[in-house]
Amino acid sequence: MKEIERIIRVDHAGERGAIGVYSAQLLVARVLHKDLVIVLEEMLSHEREHYGTFSRLLKVRGIRHCYGLPLWALGGWVLGIITALLGRNAIWVCTNSIETTVLHHLKWQLAFLKLHDAEAHAAVLSIKKDEEAHQEMGQRNGRNSIIYQPIFWLVQRLTQFAIWLSTKL
Structure with missing residues (x-):
């Protein structure tokens, strides 16, 4: 079913973007925000696991990856820097914004996949807990002052655009 292939491809691409974001933030944090290094390393390890989950699913099912994968890697890295x-x-506001958008997207995916594909449903469900933890970390640590609202809004729109474009590529 084309919709299931699209879901797996989009999630795979999204995880590649997340790896870019956390890798770049980690690079800067090693110099400017040393107290964040451990938590960013942990969140990056989650995203790498998620990427592996969807990479395996793509391979086993013979589904091609999103053609925009290099763009998501670069875009994630630029956003992270x-x-x-x-x-x-700004790191925490970015995390909260991305995960809020992703979790909204996953909610729809899980409802659809529950009815159509148990294996893909299990794969998406397996990442949900980590994404919720990342969102909660962003909400808890990020100040939602008026200064940071444009960052939240912009990151949310960029994430929505990346999801939409991933469905087309």
């Missing part, structure tokens, strides 16, 4: 240079609060 910019938010990390803007400060630790």
